[in-house]
Amino acid sequence: MVFVDLEKAYDTVPRDLIWYCLRKRGVPEVYVELIRDMYRDCTTSVNTSAGTTEAVRIEVGLHQGSALSPFLFIVIMDTITEEIEEAPPWAMLFADDLVLCDKQSQGVEERLEKWRDHLEGAGLKLSRTKTEYLPPAGDQRKIKLKSHSHENLCELPETTTFKYLGTTIDQEGGCAAEVKRRIGVAWDRWRDLSGVMCDKKVPTKLKVLLYKTSIKPTLTYGSETWPVTQRMEEKLNATEMRMLRHIHGVTFEDHITNEEIRSQASVRELSIQMRVKRLRWYGHVCRRDEDEDIRRVMEMKVTGRRKRGRPKQRWTDTIRTDMRCWDLEKADTQDRERWYSMIQLGACRTATRTGLQPAR
Numbered sequence: 001m002v003f004v005d006l007e008k009a010y011d012t013v014p015r016d017l018i019w020y021c022l023r024k025r026g027v028p029e030v031y032v033e034l035i036r037d038m039y040r041d042c043t044t045s046v047n048t049s050a051g052t053t054e055a056v057r058i059e060v061g062l063h064q065g066s067a068l069s070p071f072l073f074i075v076i077m078d079t080i081t082e083e084i085e086e087a088p089p090w091a092m093l094f095a096d097d098l099v100l101c102d103k104q105s106q107g108v109e110e111r112l113e114k115w116r117d118h119l120e121g122a123g124l125k126l127s128r129t130k131t132e133y134l135p136p137a138g139d140q141r142k143i144k145l146k147s148h149s150h151e152n153l154c155e156l157p158e159t160t161t162f163k164y165l166g167t168t169i170d171q172e173g174g175c176a177a178e179v180k181r182r183i184g185v186a187w188d189r190w191r192d193l194s195g196v197m198c199d200k201k202v203p204t205k206l207k208v209l210l211y212k213t214s215i216k217p218t219l220t221y222g223s224e225t226w227p228v229t230q231r232m233e234e235k236l237n238a239t240e241m242r243m244l245r246h247i248h249g250v251t252f253e254d255h256i257t258n259e260e261i262r263s264q265a266s267v268r269e270l271s272i273q274m275r276v277k278r279l280r281w282y283g284h285v286c287r288r289d290e291d292e293d294i295r296r297v298m299e300m301k302v303t304g305r306r307k308r309g310r311p312k313q314r315w316t317d318t319i320r321t322d323m324r325c326w327d328l329e330k331a332d333t334q335d336r337e338r339w340y341s342m343i344q345l346g347a348c349r350t351a352t353r354t355g356l357q358p359a360r
Helices: 015-024 029-039 069-081 105-121 176-192 204-219 230-248 258-265 270-286 293-298 315-325 330-334 336-353
Strands: 002-004 091-094 097-100 144-146 153-155 161-164 167-170
Touching (some): 167 176, 176 204, 230 258, 330 336
16 A cells, blocks of 8 residues: 655645646636636735745645635546546545555556656656555565656655554554554543543533543544454443543542443443444445445455464454344345344343443
């Protein structure tokens, strides 16, 4: 996998490219001229402690802070890449975040060179220092890219983990690194709210509400796609219980069980809520058309000889375990309302067995 970074994407877009892409997309000329008027005779200045500098003309790039700029940039990227775009997961483009994948190092290097030639031919530049590649474990081959002068090749930095669209992608293919990062981010959010969470004058009910709306979503962000193991679930549950005990002002010396604290806060066990999110997401994917990208990726088969030892847990393995625990069948996913009600029924039964009250 190669994660492509564009150098100063907003600031280096040629103005002529903007008008060309808008017209190619069929935007009425009256709107094109209105946008050109917004970019005509643009100047900027810098406020310093010694005063304001003289105005400088800006003749390239999109306006920073403009609500129209993200739309213009997406139109530009869609237009200049429509000739070389590929189906996911071999090429995934979100705004200026581009990921290229291939089964072989040579293939991804050839694909990267094709995208570089196309993007730089349109006036954009690829960063040779921030563009990184994530090889499979044990692969020693280096990925190279032509330099700006095209006179020689430069090696791209290698990484074992990469954060893409808020989610950590690990070289080993698991979610251990992402779970660890999520726990750290949740504690950062807790520290940001410590003025409220540690204030004894604030009602416990308000603290629990703040936890549910601000901290818990941070902790479980992206958990729909995690192939979590039992050990990972225990770490997440332990993190949540530390927070809930602190909210209620309870320590282990008080000999109050986790179930009692969860019942007072009306909070389900985190592993149950993650299972609900996984199954809802699984049903959403199964209801998509067979030619949809997300459906194709879910049903892709990995071929080849695996390493010795116990096979790693896959997301589909986790889903099968979830469905077996709650007596669900794949055919049930086609009826959305029935699928959701069956998931909630399974969650309520599990919570009842553990002595918890149904959470709101």
